[in-house]
Amino acid sequence: MKTVHGFPEMTDEQRKRLAALALLPDDQIDTSDIPEWTMEDFAKALPFSDFYKPRKEQITARIDADVLAWLKAHGRGYQTLMNSLLRKEMMEELKRQN
Numbered sequence: 001m002k003t004v005h006g007f008p009e010m011t012d013e014q015r016k017r018l019a020a021l022a023l024l025p026d027d028q029i030d031t032s033d034i035p036e037w038t039m040e041d042f043a044k045a046l047p048f049s050d051f052y053k054p055r056k057e058q059i060t061a062r063i064d065a066d067v068l069a070w071l072k073a074h075g076r077g078y079q080t081l082m083n084s085l086l087r088k089e090m091m092e093e094l095k096r097q098n
Contacts, residue, residue, distance in 0.1 A: 010018075021029070071078040 071082055074081055
């Protein structure tokens, strides 16, 4: 099971209840407190990326002077630009792996 930080460890009782729920057919699970989404609900929904903000970590990195000059030529926010370019490459690689 995936480790989730910031939450207390599940008790044996909680694990048993979760295992029993996993064995139930979908039509026997009470979802009355979770109504089905309508097309209107989907239209109002925001992509996860609109509110997901990963934790930033300060690093020291050595990059080529011409690359740094190119980034800085874009003005303020060159570090954010660098992060965006790296994230785009990371996401493309992750897509290729799947």
